[in-house]
Amino acid sequence: MQQGRTRVPEIRKxxxxxxxxxxxxxxxxxxxxxxxxxxxxxxxxxxSGGKSERSRRGFWKPASRRPVSVVVDGLNIxxxxxxxxxxxGRTDRAPKIQQGGILDIAKPxxxxxxxxxxxxxxxxxxxxxxxxxxxRRVRVCSHCEKAIEVTA
Numbered sequence: 001m002q003q004g005r006t007r008v009p010e011i012r013k014x015x016x017x018x019x020x021x022x023x024x025x026x027x028x029x030x031x032x033x034x035x036x037x038x039x040x041x042x043x044x045x046x047x048s049g050g051k052s053e054r055s056r057r058g059f060w061k062p063a064s065r066r067p068v069s070v071v072v073d074g075l076n077i078x079x080x081x082x083x084x085x086x087x088x089g090r091t092d093r094a095p096k097i098q099q100g101g102i103l104d105i106a107k108p109x110x111x112x113x114x115x116x117x118x119x120x121x122x123x124x125x126x127x128x129x130x131x132x133x134x135x136r137r138v139r140v141c142s143h144c145e146k147a148i149e150v151t152a
Contacts, residue, residue, distance in 0.1 A: 010127045010139070011070055015148075016117040018124045019075060019109060028117060029072040035108050036068055069108035076107045120146045 011017060015031045084100035115124040118141040127148070128140045139148040 011111060011114065011116055016119065017070065017072060017114040018117050019072065019114055021113050022076065022109065024072075024075045024109075027075055029075045032071045032073045032106065034068065034070055034111075037066060066110045068111040070111055070114055071106050071108050072114065073106060076109050077104050078107045079103070080105045116148070118144060118146075118148060120144050120148075 011031055011034060013031055013033055016028055017031055018028050019025055080103040082098075082100050082103060085098045086095040087098055088095040116127055116139075117123065118125045120141060121144040123141075123143050125141045125143050128142050129137055130140050131137050140146070141148055
């Protein structure tokens with residue numbers, strides 16, 4: 001990558017995405033947040049066949065080998081079973097009891113398994129990048145050739 005250029009992410013928070021594979025394939029949702037895992041980029045080399053360098057030496061493995069993933073609102077839901085717990089602050093006399101139960105949590109989806117939906121033409125599209133007259137880099141829909149703006 002050249003010096004002085006900033007990388008424009010393909011998918012951002014607030015984008016509408018289409019899930020390509022998995023149990024929620026074909027569904028659309030809004031990107032709640034984008035998770036970047038820099039340790040996955042550092043430790044996985046192209047010559048290792050996708051295996052982490054540290055795992056061969058016997059050290060810990062990163063939590064995820066995927067460099068970028070997206071949490072989509074209402075998709076890839078997992079059940080989290082929690083126990084009731086007592087929490088006590090510094091100024092509280094009586095401990096507070098956190099309620100237990102089953103929580104529905106949206107889990108991250110790898111960025112390769114989602115595709116951006118253009119807000120103008122409402123079609124799933126690959127993202128192109130162009131430089132405007134004022135020097136800003138923007139994402140452009142490959143179907144309708146319009147700039148993609150984040151609505152959130």
